[in-house]
Amino acid sequence: MRTREALASAAKLTSYSAGLQVLFRLLSFLLNAYTLRYVSKETIGVVNVRLTLLYSTVVFLAREAFRKACLNVDKEQKWAQVINLLWLTVPLGVLWSLLLGWVWLHLVTTPDPAVIPHYEFGVVAFSLSAVVELLSEPLWILAQVHMLVRLKVIAESLAIVVKCVLTVLCVTIVPHWGLNIFSMAQLLYSGCLLTCYILYFMKYIGSQEAQRRSFPLSTVSDILPKYHCHQPIIDLRLAVLTWTFYKQSFLKQVLTEGERYVMTFLNVLNFGDQGVYDIVNNLGSLVARFLFLPIEESFYVFFVKVLERGKDIGHQKQEDVSMAAAVLEMLMKLVMLIGLTIAVFGYSYSHLALNVYGGSMLSSGPGPTLLRYYSVYVLLLAINGVTECFTFAAMSKQEVDRYNILMLALSLTFLGLSYCLTWWQGGVGFILANCLNMGLRIAHSLRYISHYFKHSKRQPLRGLLLPVPLLLAYLLSGTVTALSQASWSKQCLMSQLIHVLVGALCFTITIVTIFFTEPRLVQFVRTYFLSQNKKEL
Incomplete structure (x- = not known):
């Protein structure tokens, strides 16, 4: 009962926090668009x-x-x-x-x-x-x-x-x-x-x-x-x-805001380019942050209440362990699908989004390329948020100390990569460095989770596996929208409208495929995020 109450509270907190993040990001989005004028x-x-x-x-x-x-x-x-x-x-x-x-x-x-x-x-x-x-x-x-x-x-x-x-x-x-x-x-x-x-x-x-x-x-x-x-x-x-x-x-802050530290202390971009990069960063993370951050914060509270820190699963209540594994699997599946959707559609609609948002000042420069790379980074950001959320909740003090050493190595590597890649590729270099850093953090968390549940019947890492029909739907959507962008690249309103309609059709097909291929995930979202009456997982 305690476990399910914690899960219900975490889901409720996520829903409220997600709504708050929507408001915050939407207002920031509109504020930046207005102040740019x-x-x-x-x-x-x-x-x-x-x-x-x-x-x-x-x-x-x-x-x-x-x-x-x-x-x-x-x-x-x-x-x-x-x-x-x-x-x-x-x-x-x-x-x-x-x-x-x-x-x-x-x-x-x-x-x-x-x-x-x-x-x-x-x-x-x-x-x-x-x-x-x-x-x-x-x-x-x-x-x-x-x-x-x-x-x-x-x-x-x-x-x-x-x-x-x-x-x-x-x-x-x-x-x-x-x-x-x-x-x-x-x-x-x-x-x-x-x-x-x-x-x-x-x-x-x-x-x-x-x-x-x-x-x-x-x-x-x-x-x-x-x-x-x-x-x-x-x-x-x-x-x-x-x-x-x-x-x-200290280390996590460097990894989280590393590109801004490099901009501030090494002056690799002028203030104007920093402004464009920040606008693209805010636009690229608009959906990611109002969903992923509330999930990470709220379900960290859930995991620390359900699991006993530092104890292996053999010495904990098996009902709690089973519930934690099931929730982790569904969360990984959920954020991965959201991140993959952003990555697939972000490639073809980055130019249009920046043109609508900031006009030619953003869409005619490096902005569209930055936003395309950032769309891929969002996928890694999604997976890392949930896996680290669980890892930090389950780690013992000694394991956290060992992880601090790894974080130090990652921080130094990230700063070096940011500096080198930025001189080579400009603002894109920051995103590439973030992707490499995030990939290493994900690998560590996946290894920890795999070891944590090695003696359990539950294998939450299966949440990262997608059915073949869904993968084909994403491949089809990415191909069709890319061809649509190439065919309707003119700046006239009709061309942009057709491009948007093509994207809407592909998005609908993808969502319908998710409903048919991931019934457990759909039920999880309905039960703990959309429904007021909490049901059995």
Whole structure:
């Protein structure tokens, strides 16, 4: 029963998170399309690559390890110690913001003030925004562990909407403010997010709903760090686990944002090319991130609740192991089909998508080629997200330590490949380096999963195998849409419309083939994502 409740909660969390990601990516998509008409691609490059990298690095290094460790906490845990541990994210964030802010101001190439003014204020604002967001981290963990899924959706959705509205208004009315517009919008986003979490818990703590769900805090002051007599200030076991993940977080951040670090510190692309690359990156990951990231985050929570970390399957409840294997198999099948669909259709529709989105500025340059390569990268990104999600949930502390060494080697290899391939192929080199890096990470995770289930009747890696009729449908769709692009490459509206109709027909054939060849997957999606009445897997 506990296992199925965890699965239902994970699926529900994924659905809500996916909806949030849809909103976030859609608004970012529309915002970029709008701002391209008012600001230069150089400004877009500085904001979306340089300053956003500063913000994401501070936030990731300050909180990622704490999230990995504390999301595994039971509801019956001594939460005073957990909260004390989580509050360490704030001074850690301040330290990283000061250190990295200095680096961004003094050790990297800064934009020409005549072309892009107010860069210094941008660095300060994005650093401060990261610290403000970290103030809500204990509340975020409480919400995730106790499955308060609507809170995350409402808070982040409202913050995103407010940020986008301010950006659009300022870009339209006072476009000469430049970076100041994006800096103020980023500060407003973090402040709105923190305010939503505080107001929610002020109302929730002590309420009848909280009592019914056995919420561990009885007063609002319990959210603040406290010292309790005759008790350790923090949970030492969690602290050790956090440190283990923390060592890994440096490497994972390099692997996740490696191309932006290379752009920032090695200056292999000018700010204009960085802007084009970032726009293509956002467009290419539009579907991938609003589906794959919520699945990874939500089902990581599911796996850590169902499996006992570091124990082989012979010493765990077989019902839980069987359920975890079945879910992993279906998840791999699901994300692989989504990623394969993006890869197949992305090749033929990259030029059209960029032309509609940004006009000739994007479609006439290297943009279409970048987007085609990125479509293939999305497939690898999909598989890696789910396999690492399970691997990190099942690994023991010693296995995580060993994996950190592998991550170090991957990080160094990735940075070297990015630098070399970018000098050779420009922006495409970044995507090629990402593909090679992602392939190595997938190989490691598949090897771990295969070894983990070697004595089990369940073999979740079968989720990566596709039936022959479905493979033929993808091959047919890719061939027909490629021929359609070559035949209707003119820029007239009728040619583009015919090309879209051909793609729609091929897409329909592919979806129908999936329904007939993958009935278990269809039932899984209907049961745990689309249906309100949870059925048996």
